[in-house]
Amino acid sequence: MLAKYWMNPDFPHVKTGATVQEALSVMRKNRTDYCVLLDENNVFQGFVYRANIAEVQMDSPVDSFVAFPDYYVYEDSYIEEVALTFRESHETCLAVVDKNLVMKGVLTLSEILDAFVAMTAMDEPGTRILLKLEDKPGELKKVLDVLAENKMNVLAVNTVKDNGYRRVSIKVDIKDPKVVEKVLQTYGVKYEKLAKEEGF
Structure with missing residues (x-):
């Protein structure tokens, strides 16, 4: 089973040049404490976390507060590899990208549990x-x-x-x-x- 079959392609994101206010608005809309930063070609630039911008001027460019993670996965990674990456990284969300780092989706522990349920035919x-x-x-x-x-x-x-x-x-x-x-x-x-x- 590959990551692309389980990832969520509808993830909170903003483009480079967006303001802190725009990023916070996206987070509120999606009820998350993060959003993904993409460039004009949808290449993954990193995550913006609410905690890092909570006290920042609303019109500040969000690019200054992006964090590129140590871990991300490819769309053709096995879901078992993704589970191991979660275990080793202690991340709560992983970016799913193609070989050119174009963003395809995100995976959380919820999707990993969904995959486990399906792989064991519990459903x-x-x-x-x-x-x-x-x-x-x-x-x-x-x-x-x-x-x-x-x-x-x-x-x-x-x-x-x-x-x-x-x-x-x-x-x-x-x-x-x-x-x-x-x-x-x-x-x-x-x-x-x-x-x-x-x-x-």
Whole structure:
């Protein structure tokens, strides 16, 4: 999943040469404490923060108070990379740009959470299967083959490492966990938990 699929293209911004008053007006309108500064070609110049201009003359040029961040992401960055960038930077908002630094949108933690919900299929009805598999090639395929053979559509697969094993979460489109349980037991697939999820 790429950043461009989750970014918000409708972000608060002003152009170079704008006044502090114009920047504050944009922030009020968008209910944010920042706005993005762009040049005449929509190239990203940095962020203007309310805290930095709160006590400044209203007719002052906002360009003098722009802060270029240490972190930004590209539109074709993986959303997982973006999440890691948030973790490392402690930023609350990241600019999304193309290779020429033309501004495409912004990402906040809210969009990262939306992406996580979609990537785990929490928004779709079905059954979640939690397993603990050996961390070696073919172990996950065995389970997926069983599901495919029994016409269960896989909505999401997520794994995390755990001391030589993989904790695996698989979401399938079957709404009755008992149906899934019967199949897994028939094929000798050990699982830790099954849970029905209503979606939304």
